[in-house]
Amino acid sequence: MRAGSARRVVASTVAALLTALCVPLVVHAARTQHEPAAAADQHFAVTWAASAGRQNAGPAERSYRLVVRTSVGGNALRIRLTNAFGDHPVTFASAYAGLQRQGAELIPGSNRRLTFGGQSSVTVPAGETTLSDPLPGDVAAQSDLVVSLYVTGAQGPMSGHGLAMQTSYATTGDHAAEEAAVNWTDAMSFWYWLDAVSVQTSAAISSVVTLGDSITDGWASTTNLNHRWPDYLARRLQATPESTVKGVANEGISGNKVLADGAGEAALRRFDRDVLAHPGVGTVFVHEGINDIKARPGVTVDDLAAGYRQLVDRAHAAGKCVVGATLMAYKGWPEYDPAGEAVRQGVNDWIRHSGVFDAVVDFDKITRSPYDPQTLLPLFDSGDHLHPNDMGMQAMADAVDLAALRCDR
Structure with missing residues (x-):
C-alpha cells in the first residue's frame, strides 16, 4: 500500500473511532452504592486513583494489601472497587483501610473495617464498580494508605492497574484485618480491584x-x-x-x-x-x-x-x-x-x-x-x-x- 493510501485508511479509521468513542460511557455502581450526604460547605474529592484495565486471571480466595499515596487530606475516606473488566461477579468478603508503617506492616491501631451499604462484604457484578461507606476519622495529605481486601469467588480476568511503581502484597486466605506483615509474603507491582480513593474536604x-x-x-x-x-x-x-x-x-x-x-x-x-x-x-x-x-x-x-x-x-x-x-x-x-x-x-x-x-x-x-x-x-x-x-x-x-x-x- 502506498503511503498516501495508508494515510487515507488511517484517517477514515480514526474518523470512525472518534464517532464511536464520543458516546459517553456509564460507570455502573453496585446496588449498595449510595452517595453520602456532605455538609453544605464540604464535598468529596478524589485523593488517589489509578486507571484499571483487563488483567490476567488470578487465583480465588486471596487477599491483597494495596499501598497508595493520598494527595488531598480530609475525613470520611471511601474507596472505589472495580470489576469493570471482569467477566464474572467478584465478592470482596472483607475490606480494611490502614496506614503503612513499613512494607506490608501497618501502624498499630490504624487498620479499620470498611463497609458497603452497612455490610462487611459486597459482590460486584461484571462490568460494574462500587463505593464503600465513608470511614469516620481524618486522613492526612501525603499519607501512605493501605487498603487490604479479601477476594472470594474470583473467576477469569481481574480488573486492575498493571504499572504501579509501588510494592504491594498478596497472600492466600483472609488476612485483611491483620496489621502485622508476617503472612503477607507475596510482593507484587500491581494494584488489583482498587481504582480510586476519595475523602470529604472543604467545598472550596x-x-x-x-x-x-x-x-x-x-x-x-x-x-x-x-x-x-x-x-x-x-x-x-x-x-x-x-x-x-x-x-x-x-x-x-x-x-x-x-x-x-x-x-x-x-x-x-x-x-x-x-x-x-x-x-x-x-x-x-x-x-x-x-x-x-x-x-x-x-x-x-x-x-x-x-x-x-x-x-x-x-x-x-x-x-x-x-x-x-x-x-x-x-x-x-x-x-x-x-x-x-x-x-x-x-x-x-x-x-x-x-x-x-x-x-x-x-x-x-x-x-x-x-x-x-x-x-x-x-x-x-x-x-x-x-x-x-x-x-x-x-x-x-x-x-x-x-x-x-x-x-x-
Missing part, C-alpha cells in the same frame, strides 16, 4: 486528574518513592497555601493512546470512568498522544487535534477546566522516525496556538536538549530516550503554573 478544595500514558504513569521513575510527575505536582500543591487545588488523581496508562484501544481503553473511551466519575474534580490535565504518533502507520495532526477537541468539549460540558501539555522529544527511541517527528512538531504547534485548551504547559520546551531539540535533555533522560528520570519528572511538575489549574467555569 478541588482535584486535578492527569490523563496520560507511561510518562504520566511514572515508568522509569524510582519504585516506592512516589517520583512520578503527578506525585511531585501533588507535593507542590500541598506546599502552596494559596492553592485550592490539592488533590491529584493519576490516570496514566503505559502505552495508552488518545484515539485507539490497545494498552488499555483509549483516552476517549475511558474518559467518563477515569475522569468525570471522580468527585471534586475541577481540572483535567491532558498529556497524551505520543503513542498514537509512534503507531504504524501513525495518525495525523488533524486526527489528534480532533481527539483533543472531543476531550475538551466533554470536560467543558461537565464544568471542568482542561490543561494541555506538549509532547516531549523521543529521538533515539526505536519507533522514532522523521515522519512521526513532523507530526509531533505539528501537534505541539496546535496545542500551543489553537486556543482549545484553557491553559498550556510546554513540557517539550523544558525537557528537550538545546543542542538537538528532537531529543530529551540528557540530564532528564532515563536512558531510553522517551521516559524522563526522577529529575525530569520533577522538572515537568515544576513547569506547571499552579494558577493555570483553575479557570472560570
Whole structure:
C-alpha cells in the first residue's frame, strides 16, 4: 500500500473511532452504592486513583494489601472497587483501610473495617464498580494508605492497574484485618480491584486528574518513592497555601493512546470512568498522544487535534477546566522516525496556538536538549530516550503554573 493510501485508511479509521468513542460511557455502581450526604460547605474529592484495565486471571480466595499515596487530606475516606473488566461477579468478603508503617506492616491501631451499604462484604457484578461507606476519622495529605481486601469467588480476568511503581502484597486466605506483615509474603507491582480513593474536604478544595500514558504513569521513575510527575505536582500543591487545588488523581496508562484501544481503553473511551466519575474534580490535565504518533502507520495532526477537541468539549460540558501539555522529544527511541517527528512538531504547534485548551504547559520546551531539540535533555533522560528520570519528572511538575489549574467555569 502506498503511503498516501495508508494515510487515507488511517484517517477514515480514526474518523470512525472518534464517532464511536464520543458516546459517553456509564460507570455502573453496585446496588449498595449510595452517595453520602456532605455538609453544605464540604464535598468529596478524589485523593488517589489509578486507571484499571483487563488483567490476567488470578487465583480465588486471596487477599491483597494495596499501598497508595493520598494527595488531598480530609475525613470520611471511601474507596472505589472495580470489576469493570471482569467477566464474572467478584465478592470482596472483607475490606480494611490502614496506614503503612513499613512494607506490608501497618501502624498499630490504624487498620479499620470498611463497609458497603452497612455490610462487611459486597459482590460486584461484571462490568460494574462500587463505593464503600465513608470511614469516620481524618486522613492526612501525603499519607501512605493501605487498603487490604479479601477476594472470594474470583473467576477469569481481574480488573486492575498493571504499572504501579509501588510494592504491594498478596497472600492466600483472609488476612485483611491483620496489621502485622508476617503472612503477607507475596510482593507484587500491581494494584488489583482498587481504582480510586476519595475523602470529604472543604467545598472550596478541588482535584486535578492527569490523563496520560507511561510518562504520566511514572515508568522509569524510582519504585516506592512516589517520583512520578503527578506525585511531585501533588507535593507542590500541598506546599502552596494559596492553592485550592490539592488533590491529584493519576490516570496514566503505559502505552495508552488518545484515539485507539490497545494498552488499555483509549483516552476517549475511558474518559467518563477515569475522569468525570471522580468527585471534586475541577481540572483535567491532558498529556497524551505520543503513542498514537509512534503507531504504524501513525495518525495525523488533524486526527489528534480532533481527539483533543472531543476531550475538551466533554470536560467543558461537565464544568471542568482542561490543561494541555506538549509532547516531549523521543529521538533515539526505536519507533522514532522523521515522519512521526513532523507530526509531533505539528501537534505541539496546535496545542500551543489553537486556543482549545484553557491553559498550556510546554513540557517539550523544558525537557528537550538545546543542542538537538528532537531529543530529551540528557540530564532528564532515563536512558531510553522517551521516559524522563526522577529529575525530569520533577522538572515537568515544576513547569506547571499552579494558577493555570483553575479557570472560570
